[in-house]
Amino acid sequence: MSQQSVKQIASRVAIQQGDLTEMDTDAIVNAANNDLVLGAGVAGAIRRKGGEAIQRECDAIGSIPLGYAAITSGGKLKARYVIHAASMGLGTLTTAETLRNSTAHALRLAAERGLKTIAFPAVGTGIAGFPMKECAEIMLHEAAEHLQKGSSLETIYFVLFDEQATGVFERTWKRLQG
Amino acid sequence: MTNGIQTIAVIGAGEQGRAIACDVLRAGYRTLLEDVSESRLQQAVDWIAKVSADARSHLVLASEIEEAVREADLIVEAVADEMEMKIEMFTIFDKFAKPNAILASSSHSVSIAELAAVTFCPERCIGMRFNSENGSRDGQANALELVTTFQTSQETVARCQEFGRRMGKEIMVVPEREFTESR
Numbered sequence: 001m002s003q004q005s006v007k008q009i010a011s012r013v014a015i016q017q018g019d020l021t022e023m024d025t026d027a028i029v030n031a032a033n034n035d036l037v038l039g040a041g042v043a044g045a046i047r048r049k050g051g052e053a054i055q056r057e058c059d060a061i062g063s064i065p066l067g068y069a070a071i072t073s074g075g076k077l078k079a080r081y082v083i084h085a086a087s088m089g090l091g092t093l094t095t096a097e098t099l100r101n102s103t104a105h106a107l108r109l110a111a112e113r114g115l116k117t118i119a120f121p122a123v124g125t126g127i128a129g130f131p132m133k134e135c136a137e138i139m140l141h142e143a144a145e146h147l148q149k150g151s152s153l154e155t156i157y158f159v160l161f162d163e164q165a166t167g168v169f170e171r172t173w174k175r176l177q178g
Numbered sequence: 179m180t181n182g183i184q185t186i187a188v189i190g191a192g193e194q195g196r197a198i199a200c201d202v203l204r205a206g207y208r209t210l211l212e213d214v215s216e217s218r219l220q221q222a223v224d225w226i227a228k229v230s231a232d233a234r235s236h237l238v239l240a241s242e243i244e245e246a247v248r249e250a251d252l253i254v255e256a257v258a259d260e261m262e263m264k265i266e267m268f269t270i271f272d273k274f275a276k277p278n279a280i281l282a283s284s285s286h287s288v289s290i291a292e293l294a295a296v297t298f299c300p301e302r303c304i305g306m307r308f309n310s311e312n313g314s315r316d317g318q319a320n321a322l323e324l325v326t327t328f329q330t331s332q333e334t335v336a337r338c339q340e341f342g343r344r345m346g347k348e349i350m351v352v353p354e355r356e357f358t359e360s361r
Contacts, residue, residue: 131260131261131262132258132260132262132263133258133260133262133263133266134262163192163193163218164192164257164258164259164260165258166215167190167192167213167214167215167218167257167258168257168258168260168263170214170215171214171257171263171266174214175266
């Protein structure tokens, strides 16, 4: 991935501090486990705000392989869809590979449906214990690659919980642009 | 006596970085405050102006880390408290800092020795834990903890002590291992 080409898509990646579940994007991404059980962290917040319908749709899908993603409606959320990126199992932690693959798959699912906006959290950095810096590198790299290949997505948002995480994503994104 | 520290770079303008910058500015040091986010820099400027109206005149803002680091005699990083992030910072400092510059981390959790190990100047690496009356750690004493590793030189410690004294801080020198064990 050349630095020149990252610069060309730079304006299509937006990093901000805030509440993912309040995002008015076509889709928000859930930091899911591969059994699609919405428990703690981001998943719990989505379930509380989006309602039980999201969990029922997940139950209908069942388990998905690690590193894959699945799409459901957004329930009562402002976002129309929730894309569940399964970077961890119930009881297993996020790895670089499962994070990379589930991020890429989430982006593909969004593009297949012609979505224009999507918002990600820092997948895997909560209970899954994945380091924030490495998470930022992997997710931003996947986002840049996806946009460079051509996509319906106009803007990919990264919505971070606090100032520190936001700073890590901003610095990493700046570095990727060279 | 001056110890050669005249310009300080504070890397990261979040809550902690802006409090450190404010302390340093009030001691009359020329201060370069860096952040990749324009809006965070502006928030920091507004905050500093509110806490200390005259501090602003010595403040220089930087959006490029290399630019801030190049001019500084002392570099204090205040980025997210995570090892990988801080290692990246120290690698950049090592590459772009002046030959005699001191590289400091404000971390309360990351090992200074591990950060020093990625540089070619471990003798000039130190931990600086700011406790500020105006900062994010309100209510604590106005103190500066200097966290040393087995490689931190006496000269580095002495220069940092003088820096701390000029800021009117109570100074404590804490060897890293002892510090870790006491927590």
